[in-house]
Amino acid sequence: MEPIIEVRDLSKTYASGTAALSGMDLDIRQGEILALLGPNGAGKTTFISIVCGLVTPSGGSVRVAGHDIVADYRAARSLIGLVPQEISIEMFETVMNTVRFSRGLYGRAPDDAYLERLLRDLSLLDKRDAKLMELSGGMKRRVLIAKALSHGPRVLFLDEPTAGVDVNLRRDTWEVVRRLRDQGVTVILTTHYLEEAEEMADRIGIIDKGRLMLVRDKRDLMHEFGRKRLVIELTEPLAELPAALSTPGLILAADGRQLCYDYDTRADRSGIARLFAGLAAQGIAVRDLETRQSSLEDVFLRLLGEAA
Numbered sequence: 001m002e003p004i005i006e007v008r009d010l011s012k013t014y015a016s017g018t019a020a021l022s023g024m025d026l027d028i029r030q031g032e033i034l035a036l037l038g039p040n041g042a043g044k045t046t047f048i049s050i051v052c053g054l055v056t057p058s059g060g061s062v063r064v065a066g067h068d069i070v071a072d073y074r075a076a077r078s079l080i081g082l083v084p085q086e087i088s089i090e091m092f093e094t095v096m097n098t099v100r101f102s103r104g105l106y107g108r109a110p111d112d113a114y115l116e117r118l119l120r121d122l123s124l125l126d127k128r129d130a131k132l133m134e135l136s137g138g139m140k141r142r143v144l145i146a147k148a149l150s151h152g153p154r155v156l157f158l159d160e161p162t163a164g165v166d167v168n169l170r171r172d173t174w175e176v177v178r179r180l181r182d183q184g185v186t187v188i189l190t191t192h193y194l195e196e197a198e199e200m201a202d203r204i205g206i207i208d209k210g211r212l213m214l215v216r217d218k219r220d221l222m223h224e225f226g227r228k229r230l231v232i233e234l235t236e237p238l239a240e241l242p243a244a245l246s247t248p249g250l251i252l253a254a255d256g257r258q259l260c261y262d263y264d265t266r267a268d269r270s271g272i273a274r275l276f277a278g279l280a281a282q283g284i285a286v287r288d289l290e291t292r293q294s295s296l297e298d299v300f301l302r303l304l305g306e307a308a
């Protein structure tokens with residue numbers, strides 16, 4: 001299937017001289033949820049802003065369903081909905097009027113039947129005549145999504161959809177996004193929460209310092225996240241790792257006082273039981289234990305090492 005969005009050699013240098021995006025290539029598949037994961041300042045918002053026509057690229061191109069976002073701006077833009085980071089909504093207006101207005105901004109003919117279906121899908125239909133100020137935080141977020149979908153786009157961008165919101169609200173948003181995907185909307189979200197990318201995405205792209213470092217199916221990437229390190233403090237230092245203990249992922253560290261074992265939590269056998277049996281058989285006494293989950297940084301480094 002043709003990608004719905006094709007990004008080629010995209011770059012952006014702001015007037016200040018900041019290179020926010022450099023040589024980005026990306027194909028976004030129709031109907032997928034793609035999470036762009038990266039630290040603050042990585043270039044995620046810049047990317048979204050370019051695709052949505054809010055920022056002019058310095059080089060490269062983006063096509064949305066074949067329409068160039070610069071040369072064919074209106075056609076490209078009509079296929080995209082954006083839920084921005086900042087919440088700015090008219091508090092005294094009703095839900096229905098808000099989405100009607102958004103649709104009008106796109107020059108689309110009024111279609112209350114479509115908008116009511118949209119509100120129903122977002123569990124907002126019973127609030128259609130409520131003023132926004134009367135809604136809960138979760139409902140307000142859903143109104144933002146309704147606004148972004150009011151003109152019937154095929155692609156929805158969510159910029160940091162759950163930054164600073166509580167866990168319940170986060171789950172609520174995830175649920176809504178999944179339902180949209182099930183209806184065929186392609187969703188691209190940015191996040192700096194590992195958990196969010198893990199929970200939501202079909203694919204994850206990692207952006208760092210304006211570069212898209214890699215894009216992978218979530219399962220493949222989570223395999224990396226599934227690694228843990230077991231640190232075993234020994235009572236007596238070892239001069240070297242006994243050959244009988246030698247196994248992939250096991251090293252002797254800290255002047256022989258620590259054994260560090262990297263293992264995959266998702267594998268059928270972690271190898272930990274065998275390791276302890278081996279220690280017992282060798283008469284090696286253990287003083288203390290600690291396990292550490294790979295941090296995002298570990299994963300970055302490991303993946304970047306692989307990608308190099």
Ligand code: ADP
Pocket residue numbers: 014015016018019020038039040041042043044045046047
């Ligand atoms: P993210 O969304 O990943 O946090 P941004 O795309 O907002 O990253 O920012 C990428 C880089 O570009 C940062 O260094 C940021 O300071 C810079 N930047 C963003 N917007 C502007 C702007 N309008 N003018 C100048 N620099 C900007």
